[in-house]
Amino acid sequence: MFTWDLGAAAGTSTATGIVYLDVAWFNAHPHDWGAIMHELTHVAGNYPGGQPAFVVEGIADAVRFYLGGSYQASGLESPDRARCPGNEDYTRRYGCAAALLAYVVDVYHQDAVRTVHALGVRNEGWRYPYVLFGLTGRSVDTLWAECLHYERWCNNGR
Numbered sequence: 001m002f003t004w005d006l007g008a009a010a011g012t013s014t015a016t017g018i019v020y021l022d023v024a025w026f027n028a029h030p031h032d033w034g035a036i037m038h039e040l041t042h043v044a045g046n047y048p049g050g051q052p053a054f055v056v057e058g059i060a061d062a063v064r065f066y067l068g069g070s071y072q073a074s075g076l077e078s079p080d081r082a083r084c085p086g087n088e089d090y091t092r093r094y095g096c097a098a099a100l101l102a103y104v105v106d107v108y109h110q111d112a113v114r115t116v117h118a119l120g121v122r123n124e125g126w127r128y129p130y131v132l133f134g135l136t137g138r139s140v141d142t143l144w145a146e147c148l149h150y151e152r153w154c155n156n157g158r
Contacts, residue, residue, distance in 0.1 A: 010035040012042040019043065034069025045117065051125035054090060055116055058097025062113050065098055084154055090144050099154045100140075103147040109135040 005011070005020035009032070012019050019039040026032065041060040084096040091097075104112040112135055119125050129140045136143060147154035 010039045012039045014042055014046045017043050032069075034064045034067075037067050037069045038064045045120060047120040047125065048123040051120050051123070052128065053093035054097045055120045055125035055128055057093035058090070058101055059113060059117050059120065061094050061098035062101045065102060066113075090140065090147075096154070100144055100147055102153045103150050104132060104136060104143060106152065107146075107150070108138075111135075 001017060002019050002021060004023050009022050009025040009029075010020065019036070021036070025035075029035075038060045041063040042056070045056070045059060047056055084099045088096050090100040101113050101116065109115075112132065115131055115135065116125075116128050119127050119131060132138075132140055132143060138146070144154070
């Protein structure tokens with residue numbers, strides 16, 4: 001269910017399945033379908049509380065980007081680029097976490113997003129660094145360092 005709200009651009013109550021959309025945001029950004037994709041991913045994932053932001057927000061933005069809903073400050077949709085400001089990294093959630101997941105899918109293992117999602121569902125999201133190491137043989141920090149030089153995802157905004 002969708003309802004209008006005031007506050008952040010969008011938010012979700014996974015317990016009720018309600019997606020809250022900010023009137024002012026969507027009046028100013030009517031083409032930000034990515035925000036709706038992101039919030040619906042939260043409803044579908046329905047992770048137990050306490051999961052790392054890398055898992056919860058990274059998966060939601062990974063789905064957003066996969067479906068072509070990357071929203072950029074310019075107001076243009078960009079289906080092949082994750083949002084990752086130059087002063088952030090994968091620990092900051094959202095676009096950077098999604099960019100790292102997309103990098104791992106592209107370069108190492110096509111099931112990385114599904115595997116990390118399964119951790120969240122099982123309330124084991126904190127294990128994501130170990131699982132990514134198991135899939136790639138590299139630490140998360142090493143993967144991020146590699147990703148910074150991979151133009152398709154993590155180099156956005158740098």
